[in-house]
Amino acid sequence: MRPKIYITRKLPEQIIEGLRGNFDIRMWDEEEIPVPREVLEEEVKEVDGLLCLLTEQIDESLINRAVNLKIIANMAVGHNNIDVHSATERGIMVTNTPGVLTETTADLTFGLLLATARRMMEAADYLKSGKWETWSPMQLTGQDVHGATLGIIGLGRIGEALAKRAKGFDMNLVYFNRSRKYEQEKELGIDYLPIEKLLQVSDFVCILLPLTPDTAYMIGKEQLKLMKRTSVLINTARGGIIDEKALYQALKDRDIWAAGLDVFEEEPVSVDHPLLTLPNVVTLPHIGSASIATRMKMAALAVQNLADGLAGDTPRNLVLLNKT
Structure with missing residues (x-):
């Protein structure tokens, strides 16, 4: 048989x-x-x-x-x-x-970072809804990516691939990982920082960790308070690493500037999820490897x-x- x-x-x-x-x-x-x-x-x-x-x-x-x-x-x-x-x-x-899926997910992660930083989805909706009537100096202004500091939490294969892309934008690179990666530090020109310091200095923070009991709700209220008010949080790893209630409040109160999310704690995410109501959030339906x-x-x-x-x-x- x-x-x-x-x-x-x-x-x-x-x-x-x-x-x-x-x-x-x-x-x-x-x-x-x-x-x-x-x-x-x-x-x-x-x-x-x-x-x-x-x-x-x-x-x-x-x-x-x-x-x-x-x-x-x-x-x-x-x-x-x-x-x-x-x-x-x-x-x-x-x-x-x-x-x-390493390179494809790194592509998507950097694309989501760009889209969130430069308010691309919001700008597209602005145009399609007929709101674009003139050019003005501060209309739909976003955050610069070139020259900014990127903090990568989880320097695995995808994290390394993301770092290579960021180098092309002259970004300053820092990372946190469970164990230090000295060889990658030299190859990529990336500096190790404790997670608290990384959150404090980074303009963009990308989550690239597996979801385990140790990483569940790793980014919560206290961690979000460490971030700059102008910072952007990107998650293309797994929902559940970020406390979504705390993230919603931080975004609503403008404690951080924006977030780009390809993953959620419960998927598919409900259309009435609070995070989907915020203008400073770019959301995707878990398409990190979708080529x-x-x-x-x-x-x-x-x-x-x-x-x-x-x-x-x-x-x-x-x-x-x-x-x-």
């Missing part, structure tokens, strides 16, 4: 065609709608492999329903949607898709991880407990 696989979202045929010769495949046949929890609970019972997205919560309850499950392949870098501890205790491998080429690479890597694990090989991107 061939191993069984369940895929939680419709993927392009060219991505999964290589699996068909060796595995029995079932797949949720919707691209825009996540698989309902009750469907996933039934499908997971007898499968050997599961390919999932961030939209699925692969918690202990779901894992305990899976009698034959050997591998969970997440089509994402982050894996906070998976109870890795429970999976590991059951001998179930967990994989992710790092590396392939055609990158999403295809992510899917292909998730499929390869799945196939390797079910073939008895160690997948290239195995998530270990000490990395969660």
